[in-house]
Amino acid sequence: MGRHREFDVDEALDAALCVFWRKGYEGASYTDLTKATGVERPALYSAFGNKEALFHRAMERYYEHYLHFFPAALEQPTSREVAAHILYNAVELNTRYPDQRGCLGIHGVLAGSDAAEPVRRALVDARAKGEKSLHERFEQAKKEGDLPEATNCAALAAFIMAVTHGIAVQAKAGFSREMLDAVADQALSTWPSSPKGP
């Protein structure tokens, strides 16, 4: 009943995601989005709703398709390996595509107009969620004797995330993968070791 859609919604979403990745939420205009997706404006509205909803969908897809290494990292056997997986995979992702360096979640909307506040909040919440899961993973490591009893697990998780965010900023500035790997090395260079540990 009715005409069929002539474009692939997922393909359009992927193209829109790349635009947001490069330009952030407010920096990406519908002119950019229609050009990248090959889909006219009203069709984008019909398929996704407004710009904020489209960004939300792009953000979900980003987490699923690009940040999948994060939940996977939490399943590494030791806390150090968890941290290493996060850092090195972040470096790889942040330098993988020359045209969209850095991380959508970080420079999507660090700052912007008041109108972008809900989007900014959504990204902050998503980051907080990831950091919380990392914190909990480190608490588990402490229980297992993988981390010293005195470890501030919240601070350790915040530290790893801070380095990851910093790597995203530097990747956007054009830093080489080699340099960013070295930054990750340094972050891991003195991982707190448990007396019971290896």
Next chain:
Amino acid sequence: MGRHREFDVDEALDAALCVFWRKGYEGASYTDLTKATGVERPALYSAFGNKEALFHRAMERYYEHYLHFFPAALEQPTSREVAAHILYNAVELNTRYPDQRGCLGIHGVLAGSDAAEPVRRALVDARAKGEKSLHERFEQAKKEGDLPEATNCAALAAFIMAVTHGIAVQAKAGFSREMLDAVADQALSTWPSSPKGP
């Protein structure tokens, strides 16, 4: 010869700086700027030139008035103290004003429209300049035996800057000063020690 200016240029610049700090370059509109400065649009243009020039002036003032701790840190006696000064002062600055958390230089324009490319480049260049001076300071430390011969000074400088950038991102997200100090602690716990060192 002619009428006098009725507003203080430096005061207006300070007010504009705060707007850019909060909203970034493209997020700050002239409506915001006139409201914050109390100066009408044409007067801002007359005093500073266009928006890009105004941001440039604000950026200069930011480096002079707020990031002055950075060149000062380079004069600390040891590389570890240099790094500590940078990190803890960055935490303090990034959490000093509840209304403008984070760092103007970082979230000023991480992403944005193509029109903001020159501004983005200027901020990247300014960051690179600071990082280069830190790198050189670490090379000096290596010569003095304060850092091990094998130290990758460029990576070490990039690491400190990465943590600083990450702290800025987290400060913008509302992290407490205590938490960010703990992040800085963790970053410094990885500090390489020289065999000749203390």
Next chain:
DNA sequence: GAGATTTAATATCGATCGTTATGAAAAAAA
């Protein structure tokens, strides 16, 4: 095939963006 329903494409909406004429107000120079 006829009518109903959904999508596609053009063109445009009001609002806001950065920027600037324009003319009144103020202060120095004559």
Next chain:
DNA sequence: TTTTTTTCATAACGATCGATATTAAATCTC
């Protein structure tokens, strides 16, 4: 005081923003 020069404030500029009304095309049901 008159003239000249600079600033101030109102208003509006063209361009672009996100979002739609409208009409033609396509595909369903009957």
